[in-house]
Amino acid sequence: MTNMNYAWKGSEGANLRGDREQEWADIPDEDFARLDAGTMQSETISRPSKSYWQDAWSRFRKDPLAMIGLCTIVVIAVAAIVGPLFSAYTYDGQDIANQNQGPSAEHWFGTDKFGRDIFVRALYGAQISLTIGVAAAAINLVIGVIYGGISGYLGGKVDMVMMRIVDIMIGVPELLYIILLMMFLGNTIESILIAMSLTYWIGTARMVRSQVITLKHQEFVLAARATGSSNMRILFKHLIPNSMGPIIVTVTFLVPSAIFTEAFLSFLGIGIQVPMASWGTLVNDAIPTLFTQPYQMLFPALAISITMFALNFIGDGLRDALDPRLKK
Amino acid sequence: MAGYIVKRFFASILTMFVLITITFFLMHAVPGGPFSPAEERKVPKSVMEKMEEKFGLNEPLSVQYVNYLKSIAQGDLGFSFKQSDVTVNELISRGFPVSAKVGLVAIVVALIVGMLLGITSAIKRGKWADWASMIFATVGISIPNFVITVLMLFLFAVVLKLLPTYGLSSWKHYILPVIGLAFGPIAYIARLMRSSMLEVMRQDYILTARAKGVPEYRVIFKHALKNAIIPIVTYLGPLVAALLTGSFIVERVFSIPGIGRDFVTGISDRDYSVILGLTVFLGLFIIVANFIVDVLYAIIDRRVKIEE
Numbered sequence: 001m002t003n004m005n006y007a008w009k010g011s012e013g014a015n016l017r018g019d020r021e022q023e024w025a026d027i028p029d030e031d032f033a034r035l036d037a038g039t040m041q042s043e044t045i046s047r048p049s050k051s052y053w054q055d056a057w058s059r060f061r062k063d064p065l066a067m068i069g070l071c072t073i074v075v076i077a078v079a080a081i082v083g084p085l086f087s088a089y090t091y092d093g094q095d096i097a098n099q100n101q102g103p104s105a106e107h108w109f110g111t112d113k114f115g116r117d118i119f120v121r122a123l124y125g126a127q128i129s130l131t132i133g134v135a136a137a138a139i140n141l142v143i144g145v146i147y148g149g150i151s152g153y154l155g156g157k158v159d160m161v162m163m164r165i166v167d168i169m170i171g172v173p174e175l176l177y178i179i180l181l182m183m184f185l186g187n188t189i190e191s192i193l194i195a196m197s198l199t200y201w202i203g204t205a206r207m208v209r210s211q212v213i214t215l216k217h218q219e220f221v222l223a224a225r226a227t228g229s230s231n232m233r234i235l236f237k238h239l240i241p242n243s244m245g246p247i248i249v250t251v252t253f254l255v256p257s258a259i260f261t262e263a264f265l266s267f268l269g270i271g272i273q274v275p276m277a278s279w280g281t282l283v284n285d286a287i288p289t290l291f292t293q294p295y296q297m298l299f300p301a302l303a304i305s306i307t308m309f310a311l312n313f314i315g316d317g318l319r320d321a322l323d324p325r326l327k328k
Numbered sequence: 329m330a331g332y333i334v335k336r337f338f339a340s341i342l343t344m345f346v347l348i349t350i351t352f353f354l355m356h357a358v359p360g361g362p363f364s365p366a367e368e369r370k371v372p373k374s375v376m377e378k379m380e381e382k383f384g385l386n387e388p389l390s391v392q393y394v395n396y397l398k399s400i401a402q403g404d405l406g407f408s409f410k411q412s413d414v415t416v417n418e419l420i421s422r423g424f425p426v427s428a429k430v431g432l433v434a435i436v437v438a439l440i441v442g443m444l445l446g447i448t449s450a451i452k453r454g455k456w457a458d459w460a461s462m463i464f465a466t467v468g469i470s471i472p473n474f475v476i477t478v479l480m481l482f483l484f485a486v487v488l489k490l491l492p493t494y495g496l497s498s499w500k501h502y503i504l505p506v507i508g509l510a511f512g513p514i515a516y517i518a519r520l521m522r523s524s525m526l527e528v529m530r531q532d533y534i535l536t537a538r539a540k541g542v543p544e545y546r547v548i549f550k551h552a553l554k555n556a557i558i559p560i561v562t563y564l565g566p567l568v569a570a571l572l573t574g575s576f577i578v579e580r581v582f583s584i585p586g587i588g589r590d591f592v593t594g595i596s597d598r599d600y601s602v603i604l605g606l607t608v609f610l611g612l613f614i615i616v617a618n619f620i621v622d623v624l625y626a627i628i629d630r631r632v633k634i635e636e
Contacts, residue, residue, distance in 0.1 A: 164339070167339045168339055168342045168343045168346055169343075169346070171339065171340060171343035171614075171615050171618055172343060172346060172347055172350075172611070173569050173572075173573075173610065173611050173614045173615075175569075175573045176573070176607050176610055176611055176614075177350070177607075179595070179603075179607075180350075180351070180354055180603065180604070180607055181354075183595065183598070183600065183603060184354055256470075260472050263472055263474070264472065264473075264474060264577075267474045267577065268576060268577075268580075268592055268595055269592075269595060269596055270595055280474070283474065283475060283478055284474075286478075287478060287581065290478070290481065290482055290486060291486050294482055294486065297478055297482065298482075301475045301478065301479060304471075304472060304475060305470065305471045305472075305475055308470040308471060308472065309466070309470045309471075312466070312469065312470050
């Protein structure tokens, strides 16, 4: 009876327990059949196992909005890098004879009040926006991972002090401070990045901290410690890689908010310096001519809106793919 | 809970100190500002005299810092570099009531519309009404507020010629600025409300209410809403901050004489002292709002984890 190679044909094997042995004895022998090799092999894993990242990618790939977002960003990025090389115009080349022209075959998005080609300016704006988005996310990833990782891993008094600092920082209205710092640092891409690096890491740090706290008591950490790994090694080789999914999700959402902040600052006139163009500057510059040349505002506004949509879709898709627990 | 409130109180006080300290040291870093060497100063003589008097520029830094703290504690936020006869307090008493009026209307609109969209979306889950509100919410979250404001201006004032674009003289003047301010918050509140409502509608007590034969509208608006509304409270703090920074855009685009416009004018005039004074004011306002919201939340929701 205990031989696992036999199964009773009349049952799926779900409710066969030892106390049923008497009933079993009543079953005629011919109702039992020997399992064939195929059934036995069904226990073995036939497909190669998928890693966490392969699994996430296959989930991400099935999300149409996320894939559309990804393709859109790739197209915009390629256009932003390659486009200006093939254009006859430059972002600061003025053409007095062609001021305030509507969209045409020569000037796809028209020209502004200095006769500059708005399409090329929008492409440069894309370069600036994407650079700032990615750079800001990268800087804040590094700061957030180090700060949150140390705070969560060491715990105790260190954690207490570090988190009190976060409690205080989180109350500082960040946009106000970024504006202030921009006033003092000057209108360059570097100063925008510095200003954003002061507060944006807080969300990442908190998230990393809570991840590290949940992971640090698991067996693989104990095993690492038993084999003599240093604290630094445990934190950066074991704990952080294991919480990479949620970290990436948080950081992805930093990209659109950094792009928004830059455009907002440029719109207020403290972002990117003239004659360089950012999407925020382009929309701002178009306001005085809104009644006569509305296209000057429409194209940059569309460009930034489409980019923000795409990035938010990618973020949502990554969240569902990398951190399925968060899916509502 | 008392412990939590005390803790939040001290954190808020410390945040205020950080804010004031940063502004003080930025004031010292201003190129051509009050604290830079005499040959770089490009400020009018009357302003210089005021600053000498106010900050005691010959005193050591620590004394100046204490003086600065004292003057802020007394509610004195400084004066303008550019218009030496105007103080920041005057700017605020002139501009803040205007901004507050528009802001309050925007808060009410954002809460009502956002919550209605969220509730509709939750109770019509999977139907077209859900899709429509969630598409709207995605649009509102993705498109930056300045783009929405300028697009609104273009659509209603330029193309349709329906609404005025300048000033605040009638109720019609409020429509575009309020939409500009409330659009993003509406989207955020709708999403928050939807997920919170869906969560609550799954609870057993809703089933009980239905089983007792309570009419559906009462189940939704009386039983479910009471609990579903709690997460919205947490958004009120960020909402105040969003409206204040949003006012920079909206008041500039629609020429509304509020503090948002003063702030932006200060930026383009490089009027450092006005910007610092307004930053301290707006920053303290946001910190106080956040503190009140946190306390409110702790009172409303007993389940809130004090220790985090």
